[in-house]
Amino acid sequence: MAKKKRPAKKKPAKKKPAKKKLAKKKLAKKKLAKKKPVKKKPAQRKTTVKQTKESGLALPYFAASIEETSLEDNGETCSFCGAAGALDEYSVKEQIQGSAWVAAGQPREGQVCLDCIRAGRVEYLHKVEWGELTATGVQGNSVRFPYILKGHDKEAVAAGERLLAKIPASAVKELRRTPPFRAWQGAEWLIHCDDFMCFIGVWGQDEFATHSKDPERLYQEMLGDRLDLEYGELFGPHSEVTLYAFRCRHCDRLRGYIDGA
Ligand SMILES: [Zn+2]
Ligand SMILES: [Zn+2]
Numbered sequence: 001m002a003k004k005k006r007p008a009k010k011k012p013a014k015k016k017p018a019k020k021k022l023a024k025k026k027l028a029k030k031k032l033a034k035k036k037p038v039k040k041k042p043a044q045r046k047t048t049v050k051q052t053k054e055s056g057l058a059l060p061y062f063a064a065s066i067e068e069t070s071l072e073d074n075g076e077t078c079s080f081c082g083a084a085g086a087l088d089e090y091s092v093k094e095q096i097q098g099s100a101w102v103a104a105g106q107p108r109e110g111q112v113c114l115d116c117i118r119a120g121r122v123e124y125l126h127k128v129e130w131g132e133l134t135a136t137g138v139q140g141n142s143v144r145f146p147y148i149l150k151g152h153d154k155e156a157v158a159a160g161e162r163l164l165a166k167i168p169a170s171a172v173k174e175l176r177r178t179p180p181f182r183a184w185q186g187a188e189w190l191i192h193c194d195d196f197m198c199f200i201g202v203w204g205q206d207e208f209a210t211h212s213k214d215p216e217r218l219y220q221e222m223l224g225d226r227l228d229l230e231y232g233e234l235f236g237p238h239s240e241v242t243l244y245a246f247r248c249r250h251c252d253r254l255r256g257y258i259d260g261a
Contacts, residue, residue, distance in 0.1 A: 064201035079110025123176040130160035197246035
């Protein structure tokens with residue numbers, strides 16, 4: 001598979017420590033912003049988007065900062081509802097994993113705001129653990145790559161695809177309305193308890209230390225079978241990989257995976 005860079009924001013990337021401070025400020029703003037009444041007049045729509053930018057996305061499968069997406073107010077109006085502050089460009093030419101697609105009868109390409117993404121006017125065909133979303137549901141990786149059912153880990157593949165098949169249609173619909181997080185080789189949603197897990201952000205040493213007195217052990221538990229880099233290597237001076245963290249919506253289990261350039 002062709003390697004792809006973790007797509008960057010248009011703005012030059014800030015150094016990590018500065019970004020963390022910013023995130024804390026955003027959290028404080030979130031608390032203040034929460035009490036404001038939600039207004040629905042068209043003129044207020046931009047405010048809705050702005051608040052979302054400050055407070056992060058609070059979606060069933062995406063509980064990280066909006067900075068983790070490629071969504072950004074691009075100064076255009078939404079092609080669907082005309083609201084100012086459209087966040088994403090889409091084009092039906094890009095019907096590939098992680099890209100938006102639109103149903104028949106909708107504008108074929110244009111700009112979309114977060115409200116319209118949430119309304120399902122543009123949807124995303126994500127890669128998921130053991131497979132991918134399709135326009136109608138999910139399919140296991142073996143549909144496209146039948147040889148994996150004959151490989152050395154065929155039992156794991158078959159078991160994983162059985163888990164994927166148990167995920168209800170309502171969950172698939174919700175994930176299609178969830179924007180992807182920025183990832184080196186495309187966002188992939190992990191699964192647990194017959195559901196997709198909620199993406200909670202990119203984790204570094206601080207996050208592991210916050211969640212456990214034994215960060216290395218937590219790392220090993222979270223990565224499980226996907227552990228191919230030791231904790232010290234991941235956060236070592238030459239590391240060029242990123243760890244994406246997820247929480248199960250049913251049992252709170254934490255999992256994650258790493259990928260890199
Ligand atoms: Zn819109
Ligand atoms: Zn679970």
